[in-house]
Amino acid sequence: MTGHVLIVDDERSMCELIHTDLDKRGITSAWFTSADEALVALHDDEFDVVLTDLKMPEKTGLQLCEQVVANRPDIPVVVMTAFGSLEAAVGAIRAGAYDFVTKPVELDLLAVTLNRAISHHQLQKQVAKLTGQLAARTERGELLGESPAMQQLDDQLDRIADSESSILITGESGTGKELVARSIHKRSRRSQQPFVAVNCAALPEALLESELFGHAKGAFTDARSERKGLFMEASGGTLFLDEVGEMPLPMQAKLLRALEEGKVRPVGANQEVSFDVRLLTATNRDLESAVEEQHFREDLFYRINVIQLHLPPLRGRGTDVLLLAQQFVQQFAQRATKEVIGLSDQAAEKLLSYGWPGNVRELRNVIERAVALTRYERLAVDDLPEKISDYQSAQVYIGGADPSELVPMEEVERRYITHVLHVVGDNKTLAARTLGLDRKTLYRKLKQYDIENEYRT
Numbered sequence: 088m089t090g091h092v093l094i095v096d097d098e099r100s101m102c103e104l105i106h107t108d109l110d111k112r113g114i115t116s117a118w119f120t121s122a123d124e125a126l127v128a129l130h131d132d133e134f135d136v137v138l139t140d141l142k143m144p145e146k147t148g149l150q151l152c153e154q155v156v157a158n159r160p161d162i163p164v165v166v167m168t169a170f171g172s173l174e175a176a177v178g179a180i181r182a183g184a185y186d187f188v189t190k191p192v193e194l195d196l197l198a199v200t201l202n203r204a205i206s207h208h209q210l211q212k213q214v215a216k217l218t219g220q221l222a223a224r225t226e227r228g229e230l231l232g233e234s235p236a237m238q239q240l241d242d243q244l245d246r247i248a249d250s251e252s253s254i255l256i257t258g259e260s261g262t263g264k265e266l267v268a269r270s271i272h273k274r275s276r277r278s279q280q281p282f283v284a285v286n287c288a289a290l291p292e293a294l295l296e297s298e299l300f301g302h303a304k305g306a307f308t309d310a311r312s313e314r315k316g317l318f319m320e321a322s323g324g325t326l327f328l329d330e331v332g333e334m335p336l337p338m339q340a341k342l343l344r345a346l347e348e349g350k351v352r353p354v355g356a357n358q359e360v361s362f363d364v365r366l367l368t369a370t371n372r373d374l375e376s377a378v379e380e381q382h383f384r385e386d387l388f389y390r391i392n393v394i395q396l397h398l399p400p401l402r403g404r405g406t407d408v409l410l411l412a413q414q415f416v417q418q419f420a421q422r423a424t425k426e427v428i429g430l431s432d433q434a435a436e437k438l439l440s441y442g443w444p445g446n447v448r449e450l451r452n453v454i455e456r457a458v459a460l461t462r463y464e465r466l467a468v469d470d471l472p473e474k475i476s477d478y479q480s481a482q483v484y485i486g487g488a489d490p491s492e493l494v495p496m497e498e499v500e501r502r503y504i505t506h507v508l509h510v511v512g513d514n515k516t517l518a519a520r521t522l523g524l525d526r527k528t529l530y531r532k533l534k535q536y537d538i539e540n541e542y543r544t
């Protein structure tokens with residue numbers, strides 16, 4: 088662990104000894120022979136831990152410890168006491184010291200103690216940062232994320248919230264498409280009116296039509312009374328059609344007609360009724376390919392795709408994984424009235440290296456389970472499912488140190504494209520975007536390297 092230590096001892100040789108030893112262990116330090124000099128340095132520089140002797144001629148280590156605890160409670164203080172003076176050590180701990188070591192100093196033991204203090208401080212810093220970010224979150228609706236991709240999305244949401252254009256939200260399953268739709272509604276002029284969401288994949292075709300457009304009394308056997316459809320229920324507000332890519336073709340035609348005319352005809356009714364809704368749609372399918380394969384109407388695609396918002400997969404959002412995990416820990420700990428405050432460093436590392444095919448939804452489920460299982464204050468690696476605790480991050484193998492294994496550029500490209508396709512679940516649009524290629528170029532390369540056949544077998 089790297090860290091920066093402030094050493095204080097009136098004996099110069101002691102300072103030098105510790106400084107040199109820490110240096111060998113990859114820990115940087117600055118040393119001073121008086122408490123006052125150390126306090127100035129603490130003000131000017133960023134340290135992870137203060138290591139101080141207790142017995143010093145002017146200001147004592149105990150006084151220094153008290154001052155650090157009062158002014159910089161986030162920085163742990165480790166005190167050095169003479170062997171046998173346990174009372175002094177207890178006094179320092181009472182004054183808020185993090186730990187103590189006895190003199191003569193055992194260097195290995197000192198390094199272990201300092202490393203513990205350093206990781207304590209770094210974790211405290213991270214928690215403080217996350218807590219600050221969580222507070223900022225409420226101002227922006229529920230969408231959490233500090234990564235550049237999410238910040239950019241957030242800006243886009245502000246800009247488009249008030250336009251009346253249809254928006255197609257794309258992204259893998261569990262990336263937060265519904266949350267984005269709700270956020271657009273909340274930020275729009277329609278926010279005081281209803282937000283109505285429907286999952287197009289969850290209903291059979293016949294039901295979907297009456298669900299969306301309503302039905303007249305007696306329109307079919309079960310229709311004992313008239314029913315308003317979701318287009319009418321969302322009147323004045325926003326209608327969100329999730330998994331629009333799963334909508335059967337005949338229903339797509341009816342939807343297109345309704346959107347173009349601004350009117351719906353309830354099933355079994357003679358009259359059309361006008362509606363006023365803003366339409367948001369979402370899909371985790373590659374709709375452009377669906378259009379090419381004639382599973383999705385091209386005209387409807389252009390009608391709903393006036394603005395497209397893409398949600399990046401969780402694995403592309405860097406440390407947002409930890410930010411979200413921290414939020415979910417707090418949420419589930421509170422619900423279960425358990426004293427769980429965060430993640431251990433090792434668990435955090437595992438979460439960062441895992442690929443999250445189920446995205447934020449998967450992370451949420453993993454944390455819910457871990458909070459229920461854990462016996463610790465911070466979630467441990469053991470609390471995570473095996474597929475995550477045993478996960479080795481995927482790599483594209485391009486040869487090792489043996490010259491005969493090295494491959495030509497074209498082969499590297501072929502392997503990398505295959506890898507990207509695999510990671511994004513064969514979604515060509517997403518693969519092209521990830522690779523920084525246009526779709527045509529990607530298709531040309533797939534043909535050139537015969538990847539299509541290989542990948543599909």
Ligand SMILES: Nc1ncnc2c1ncn2[C@@H]1O[C@H](COP(=O)(O)OP(=O)(O)OP(=O)(O)O)[C@@H](O)[C@H]1O
Binds near residue numbers: 232264
């Ligand atoms: N940025 C985020 N901040 C906080 N919570 C999030 C975020 N993104 C997603 N979630 C949470 O993750 C879960 C999945 O999100 P959501 O249902 O919006 O995903 P989706 O992309 O619509 O999924 P699907 O494609 O399966 O419909 C929800 O519980 C949601 O609250």
